[in-house]
Amino acid sequence: MEKKKRSPWSFMSNGYLLLVLLFIYLPIAYVVVFSFNEGKSMTKFSGFSLRWYENMFSDRTMLDSIKYTVLVAVIATLISTVMGTIAAIGLSKARPLVRSAILETNNLPVMNPDIVTAIGMMLLFIVAGVRLSLTTLILSHITFCTPYVILTIMPKLRQLDDNVAEAALDLGANPWQALVKVILPQIYPAILSGALIAFSMSFDDFVISFFTAGVGINNISMYVYSMKRYNPSVNALSTLIVIVVTLILILVNVIPYIKDKKTLKEETRR
Amino acid sequence: MKSFFRMTYPYILWIAVFIVAPMIMILLYALTKDGNRTLIFRFTLENFTRFFSDPTFMRVLFTSLRIALFTTVFCILIGYPAALFIANLSERAQTMMVLLLTLPMWINMLLKTYAWRGILMNFDNLESEVKVFIGMVYDFLPYMIIQIHTSIAKMDRELLTAAYDLGANKWKTFLKVTLPLSVPGIISGITLVFLPAVSSFVIPKLLGGGDYVLIGNLIETFFVTTGDWNFGSAISLVMALIIIASMWLTKKMDRNAKED
Numbered sequence: 001m002e003k004k005k006r007s008p009w010s011f012m013s014n015g016y017l018l019l020v021l022l023f024i025y026l027p028i029a030y031v032v033v034f035s036f037n038e039g040k041s042m043t044k045f046s047g048f049s050l051r052w053y054e055n056m057f058s059d060r061t062m063l064d065s066i067k068y069t070v071l072v073a074v075i076a077t078l079i080s081t082v083m084g085t086i087a088a089i090g091l092s093k094a095r096p097l098v099r100s101a102i103l104e105t106n107n108l109p110v111m112n113p114d115i116v117t118a119i120g121m122m123l124l125f126i127v128a129g130v131r132l133s134l135t136t137l138i139l140s141h142i143t144f145c146t147p148y149v150i151l152t153i154m155p156k157l158r159q160l161d162d163n164v165a166e167a168a169l170d171l172g173a174n175p176w177q178a179l180v181k182v183i184l185p186q187i188y189p190a191i192l193s194g195a196l197i198a199f200s201m202s203f204d205d206f207v208i209s210f211f212t213a214g215v216g217i218n219n220i221s222m223y224v225y226s227m228k229r230y231n232p233s234v235n236a237l238s239t240l241i242v243i244v245v246t247l248i249l250i251l252v253n254v255i256p257y258i259k260d261k262k263t264l265k266e267e268t269r270r
Numbered sequence: 271m272k273s274f275f276r277m278t279y280p281y282i283l284w285i286a287v288f289i290v291a292p293m294i295m296i297l298l299y300a301l302t303k304d305g306n307r308t309l310i311f312r313f314t315l316e317n318f319t320r321f322f323s324d325p326t327f328m329r330v331l332f333t334s335l336r337i338a339l340f341t342t343v344f345c346i347l348i349g350y351p352a353a354l355f356i357a358n359l360s361e362r363a364q365t366m367m368v369l370l371l372t373l374p375m376w377i378n379m380l381l382k383t384y385a386w387r388g389i390l391m392n393f394d395n396l397e398s399e400v401k402v403f404i405g406m407v408y409d410f411l412p413y414m415i416i417q418i419h420t421s422i423a424k425m426d427r428e429l430l431t432a433a434y435d436l437g438a439n440k441w442k443t444f445l446k447v448t449l450p451l452s453v454p455g456i457i458s459g460i461t462l463v464f465l466p467a468v469s470s471f472v473i474p475k476l477l478g479g480g481d482y483v484l485i486g487n488l489i490e491t492f493f494v495t496t497g498d499w500n501f502g503s504a505i506s507l508v509m510a511l512i513i514i515a516s517m518w519l520t521k522k523m524d525r526n527a528k529e530d
Contacts, residue, residue, distance in 0.1 A: 013355035017367065020352045024374055024412060027385035034388060042388035083281055090277030102278065105285050108293070113469030113513065115486055116506050119493055120292025123299060123503070143288040146281070175274065204378045206472055211493065221380040225472065230387070238381040245376045253369060 028242055035235035042230060052236040059233060065223035066237070068134070072209075072219065073202040076141035081195040083142070084149030089183060091150070092157040103154075109144045110151065114207035117144060122211040133214035140212040141205065145198035152194035156187045189256075196252065299503035317504030327488070327505075334485040335512070337399065338467035341406040345414040345463050346456060348407070353418035353455070354448070368419065371412045379409060383476045390477065398482040405473040410466065414459040421455025422448065457524050465513055485509050 038047035056062055091099050109117050121140045125132060160183070168178040184191075206221035213219070218226065224234055301313050321327050356367045374382065386405050390396065425448065433443040471486025485505065492502030 010358075013351075013358065016351060017355050020348070020411075020415075021370060023408070024371065027382055027389060027408070028374060028377070030389050031381070031385040043392050083284065086277045087281035090275050090279075090281075093274035094278060098275075102282065102285070105289055108289050111465075112510065113465060113486075113506075115469050115471065115489055116296065116510050117292070119489065119499075119502065119506055120296050121288065122493070123295035123499065124288070124292045127295060139288065143284070146284070179274075200376050204376075204380075206380050221378060224380045224384055225475070234381065234384055235388075238377075238385065241381065242377060246373065249369065249373055249376065 028238075031235040031238045032242065034232065035239040037232065037235075040230075040232055042232070052232045056233040056236045061218070062223060062233060062237065065218045065220045068217055069203060069219040069221075072134075072138055072141055073199050075138050076145050076202045077195055077199040080142045080145035080149050080198050081191060084146045084194060084198075085153060085184075085187075085191050087146070088150045088153040088157055089179065091154070092160075103150075106147045106150055108147075110147050114144075114205075115211075118208040118211035121208065125212065131214065132212060134217050137209055137213040137217060140208050141202045144205070144208055145201050148197045148201060149191075149194035152197060153187060153190045156190035157183075160186055296503045296507060299500050300507045303500050317501050318508070320501065321505060321508060330483055330485055330488050331508075331512075333399075333483075334468055337403060337406065337484070338464050340403060341410060341467045342460055342464045344403075344407050345411050346418075346459065349411055349414035349459065350418055350452075350456070352415050353422055353452075356415070356419050357422040364419075364423070368416065371415055375412050380472060380476075382409065383473055387476055398478040401477040402474050402482060402484075405477045406467050406470065409473065410463040413462040417459035417462060418452055418455040421452045421458075425451045453524055457520055460520055461517060464516065468513060469509060 033045065034042060035052055036048050036050070037045050038049040038051070039045075091102060094102070118140075121136075121143065122132070125136050130136060164186075165178050165182050168182045169175070173181065204221065205219070206225060209219050210222055210225070213222065220237070227234070300317055301315070303312065303314055303316060356364055359367065383405055386401075386408065390401050390404070429447050429451075430443055433447050438446065469486050471484060471490050474482050474484045474487055486509075489502050489506050489509070492498045492505065496502075
C-alpha cells in the first residue's frame with residue numbers, strides 16, 4: 001500500500017530533477033558537440049572535425065590568455081592560501097571584538113558586487129601612481145581570494161580543542177612547533193579546500209581582472225569578452241576546461257574515499 | 271597565546287591597503303568632481319543629483335532591479351522543488367546530485383554564457399531581456415538549489431514524523447515544518463542570486479546585444495569609455511547601497527516571519 005502511493009510521486013520528482021540536470025548540462029553538452037563541428041555555424045552541425053582544436057593551438061592570443069589565467073591563479077592561490085591560513089590561525093586566538101572587526105572587513109570583497117571591488121582597486125592603483133600591469137592583476141586576485149581561504153578555514157579552527165596546542169606549549173614546544181606539528185595537521189583538509197576555492201575564483205574571474213590588468217594582459221574571460229565575432233575555437237577551449245574540471249572534481253571526491261577505505265582496512269587488520 | 275595573534279598583522283596591513291582604502295577611494299571619487307588623476311577635495315552631491323534626475327539612468331536602474339528580481343523569484347520557484355526532491359533521495363544519491371550541481375559552478379562563467387549565445391542563436395526572435403533572463407537563471411540556479419538543500423538536509427527528520435503522528439497531512443507538514451525551517455537557506459540563496467544579478471554586466475553584454483543596458487554596463491561605460499570616474503563611482507555607490515538595503519529588508523522579513 002505504502003509503496004503504491006510513493007511510486008508515482010518519486011517518478012515525478014525524479015523526472016523533475018532530470019529536467020533540472022538537463023537544463024544545467026545543456027550548454028555544456030552543446031559546446032562539446034559543436035567543438036567538433038566542421039563548419040563555423042553554431043546552429044547547424046555539418047560534420048565531425050578537429051579543426052577548432054588545431055585553430056586553438058595556433059591562436060597566439062588565446063594561448064597567451066590561457067597562460068596568464070593559469071599563472072595568475074597559481075601565484076594568487078599560493079600567496080592567498082599561505083596568508084589566509086596564517087591570518088586565520090592568528091584570528092582564532094584574537095579577542096572576540098578584534099576578531100569580528102577583522103572578519104567583517106574580510107567579508108567586504110565577498111559581499112560587495114565584484115564591480116565595486118574592481119573599481120575600488122583600480123582607483124587605488126591609479127591614485128597611488130601604480131601602472132596597471134600583471135602585478136596589479138595578481139595583487140587584486142590575492143585580495144579577493146584570501147577572504148575565501150579565511151572563511152573556509154575559520155570554522156575548522158573553531159572546532160579545534162585549544163588545550164591540545166596549550167599542552168604542546170606546556171610540554172616545551174615553541175609556538176612555531178605547536179603551529180606546524182599540532183595545529184596545521186588538524187586543519188589541512190580545510191586549507192586544501194580553501195586553496196581549491198581560491199584557485200577556481202581566480203581562474204574564473206572576469207570583472208576584477210578586467211579593471212585591474214594592464215594593457216595587453218588578458219585572461220581567458222577577458223579574451224572571450226573582447227571577441228568581436230563568434231569564434232568556434234572557444235568551444236574547443238571550453239571542452240578542454242570541462243574535461244579538466246571534471247577530472248579534478250572526481251579526484252578531489254574520490255581520494256578521501258580511497259584514503260578512508262585504506263585506513264579502515266588498516267584498522268580492521270590490527 | 272598573544273604570539274599567535276601577531277600572525278594576523280600582515281593580513282591586517284593587507285586589508286587596510288587593499289580592502290579599506292579602495293572603499294574610501296570610491297567614496298571620495300563619488301563625492302567630488304573633475305578628479306581623475308589628482309584628487310581635488312571639493313565635496314559635491316552633483317554626481318548623485320545627476321543620476322537621480324536623468325530618466326535614462328532611472329530606467330536602467332529600474333530594468334536592473336526588475337530582471338534581478340525576476341531571476342531571484344524564478345530561481346526559488348525552480349530551485350525549491352529541486353532541493354526538496356534531492357533531500358528525499360538516498361544519502362548516496364544526494365551526494366551524487368550535489369556533485370552534479372556543483373560541477374558546472376567550477377566552469378568559467380564567461381564560457382557558459384558564451385555557450386548560451388550559441389544556443390540562443392537558434393531562437394533569434396527572442397527579446398533581449400528574455401535571453402539575458404535565461405542566462406541569469408541558468409548561471410545562478412545551482413547556488414539557490416545548493417543553499418536550500420543544505421538547510422533542508424540539516425533539518426531533524428523526527429520533526430516530520432512528529433507532525434504526521436499529530437495528524438498533519440503531507441501538505442500541512444510541509445507548510446508548517448519544512449518550509450519555515452528552510453527559510454534561512456532561501457535567504458542565503460537570495461543573497462547569492464540577487465546580488466550578482468543586479469550588478470552583472472557580462473551576461474547582458476554577451477546575450478542582450480548592445481541595446482540592452484544594465485547598471486553594471488553603465489558603470490563600465492563611465493569607467494572604460496567615458497572616463498568619468500567620479501560619476502561611475504557615484505553609480506556604483508548607489509548600487510551598493512541598494513544591495514545593502516535589499517539584503518537588510520530580506521533579513522528583516524525573515525525575522526518578522528519568525529515572530530509570527
